Amino acid sequence: MKEKSPKFIGWGSGEIGDLLLVAAVLASVIPTALIGRTFSLWGPIPDPIEIALGAVTAATMPLRRRLAWPMIAAGVVCACVTGVVVPLTLAAYSMTAYNTVRRWQWVAAGMLVVYVAVDYVNPYTDENLYLCLIRGLMPVVLPALVGTWVCRYRGMVEELRAGVRAREECAAWRERRRIAGELHDTVTHAVTSMALNAGIIPDTDDRREVRRLAGTIEDKAVQALTELRELLTVLRSDEVPASAAGVAAIETLVAEARATGLRVGLRLDVPEEALSRPVQHASYRVVQEGLNNVRKHAPGADVHVSCGLRNGEVAVRVVNGRGAPAQEAAGRPAHYVESGYGLGGLRERVGLVGGRVEAAPTREGGFSLSAFIPCGSRRDEETRLRAGLADPSGPCW
16 A cells, blocks of 8 residues: 655645745745835845845755755845845744754854844834844744754654554564464475375385375365365464364374374373363364474384373373484485474464473483463453464564
C-alpha cells in the first residue's frame, strides 16, 4: 500500500514551493518600488536598487532548506532598506522549520535588535521603543516560533513512520519464521518417513512388503498434502486447527516409527480431555521432532517416549541411546538436508503455550529431548495463545 505523506503546515519543500516563494518576494518588492509606495527605513531609494535587492533576496529562497544565512542576511537588509518584511518573515520561519541554524534564539534576537534599532532611528516613524518592538516581534519572533512547532511536528511524524516501519518489518520477520517453522513441522516428518520407506524398497524382494511400503509412502504423501492444506487455511490465524493432531496421535507416531525399523517404547499417561488443543498439539510436535531427529542422527538406537503429568505440567520426553551412523543403518549414504528450524522452531511453539524445551546429550551417549508445558484449562491456554504471551522471539528493536 502506498504510504501517504503528511501535509505539514508551512511552505512546500519542492521546486513548486521554491518558485512560489521567489514569486512572493518579487511580488512584495518590485510592484511597490515601481509605483513609489515603498516604506524605506532610510528614506527614498532608487528603484533599480530596490528591484536588484528584491531579486537577490528572492534568489536566496531555494537555499532555505540547506543554508539559512544568505536568506537571513538578505531578508534583514531588504527589510531595513525597502521596508518590506516578507523576506525577513520567511527567513525567520525557515531557519527554525528546517533546523538549519543551531542556536536560532540568538539569531532571532540579533535579527530583532537590528530591525528594531533601524526602525527606532528612522525619522519617518515615531520614536516609541514599545511600538518598534511590537513591529519587530511580528515578522521575526512569531514566524520563528511557528517554525519550531513545524520542525517538531515533522520530527514526530518521522518517528511515528519509523516506528510503523519497524513494527511492520518485525511482524513480517515473525511471520516468515512462523511459516518456516510450520512448514518444517508439517513436511519433515512425512517426507522423512517417505524417504526411509523408499530406501528400503530396493533391498526388499517380497512383493507384498514392497506394496506395503509403497502404500505407506502414499499415505504419508496424502497426510503431508492434507496438513499443508490446513496450514494454508489457518496461516493467518493464531488458532490451532480443529483437526490438528493431539496426544492421542502420539501412538500413531510411535507405530509409524516402529514400521520404519526404530525400536520405540511408549508410556502415555495423559488425560486428553483435561488439556487444551494448543497444549496437545505442542506435545505431539515434541514427540514428532524427537523421532525425526532419531531417524536422522541415531538410526538403530533404542528410543523411549513418555508423556505424563508432573506438578501441573505435561512432561514430554524422547530419549534415545547411542545409535549407529545413518550409513550403516540404511546400508547406503543417507541424504538429509538440515532445515535449521527443528529445535529452534520447537522452542518457539512450546513457548507460545508457556512451556520450555530442554535438549542435551545423555551420559550413555544418546540424546534427550524434553518439554514441560503447563496444563491449565482450555480457556486459559487459548487466551494465552491469542494474547501472544511468553513469545520467545521477543520484541524487535
